[in-house]
Amino acid sequence: MEKSKKFQKRKKEEYQMRTRMIHGNYESRRWDYDHHVIPPISSSTTFRLSSTHRGAQGFLDFGSPESQQGQEVPIYIYDRLDEPTRGMLEENLAYAEGGEIAVTFSTGMAAVSAAFGVTVASGDEIIAHQAMYGCTYSLLTNWYPRYKIPVHYCDLTQPKNLKPLINSRTRVVYFETPVNPTLDLIDIQAIRVLLDKVNHDRPDGKKILMIIDNTFATPYCQRPLPLGADIVVYSLTKNIGGFGTDMGGAVITSATFCNHLLLYRKDFGGVLSSKSAWPILVYGLPTLATRIANQQKTALKVSEFLENHPKVSLVRYPGLASFPQADLAQRQMTNYDGKFSPGSIIYFVLKEDGKNENEAAEKFIDFIADHSYTITLAVSLGQIKTLIENPSSMTHAALPPKLKKSKGIEPGGIRLSIGLEDWQDIIDDLKNGLEQI
């Protein structure tokens, strides 16, 4: 067909990210994506190699940044090495995050393990913020010391606390921001400035790397790489997957880590199934912007309702004017257009005057579990359904009780992940629950 010569096709980079996340990189060389309106789902554990030479070339090419960035048509060999549906998701994730490459994993924890797996070895040390997702804490506390990788914890909401813990063996600084579940924020740019100073005199390969778990914020609300992070990790199970149907994880970073991440995934084996990659590619990522924009509006209304309720003692939501780190929130949590985007997760604590420290919270959550239509008692977050849980006894049970309290994870603390229901219905259900305590 004759195409108009005068009209210069707009580059996809010139479109808004909200549009780009829906259409993705449809010119991908990983698949004939061009003729499918919806990308196809691939389900083949092994691939026809055609000739010994081509097979050998495939093994030779495996893990090269060129093939990962879609610059070459990959020679697929075996699902655990690489496969097209997952590859398309990886291209689009890297794109949404502004990273050079993304490598997906079977779960968020597999992605977290891989990020450490390619950056630390026995003898190295990790510094981590003191509060984090319970399984990450368990990984760092129960497993890494067995591999002779000590982990030091400190309060990174005060970046100056980092300096005294750094020594010649320090290799990684790890944190979540917002922190799960307290929603404390850590200043990514301030940590970058500090690390640049320390790294100045270190040779390549010994420089301290900053790894950030951006699961709570999602790339829609915060992009740590341009702010100074070296590696970003995600649980795709949460907001990016968005519908609660599949588990997944991703590491997004510069092309320098590509080869090691792919080799790590190949050898440790935690690959994302193509059948799980597909819903995240087709439903999750393309609707992320719309879902979060909507959930955020509700989260602000719900957090304001909670803040003004006499039975609530504390509400943490980065969008509230009363948020202790409001300035940092405004600076760090912005969407692709630069607009403030505080996310969809709320943490709050009820006034407890009973014998047990979580008496009111337990009564409240149990009432919600029994009587609420909009709010479901379940762990996980970032779904189209509003979810409620008690981090201290559930997602963060792995943290020692004394530590939990000192880190702001109150026994009666409640995490609310806002879904897409009508905001008035969510508030009405919360109001009814609060009347019971």
Ligand SMILES: *Cc1c(COP(=O)(O)O)cnc(C)c1O
């Ligand atoms: C859920 C979660 C993880 C782990 O992800 P899985 O997909 O459950 O393995 C890691 N970090 C944070 C912040 C999470 O919320």
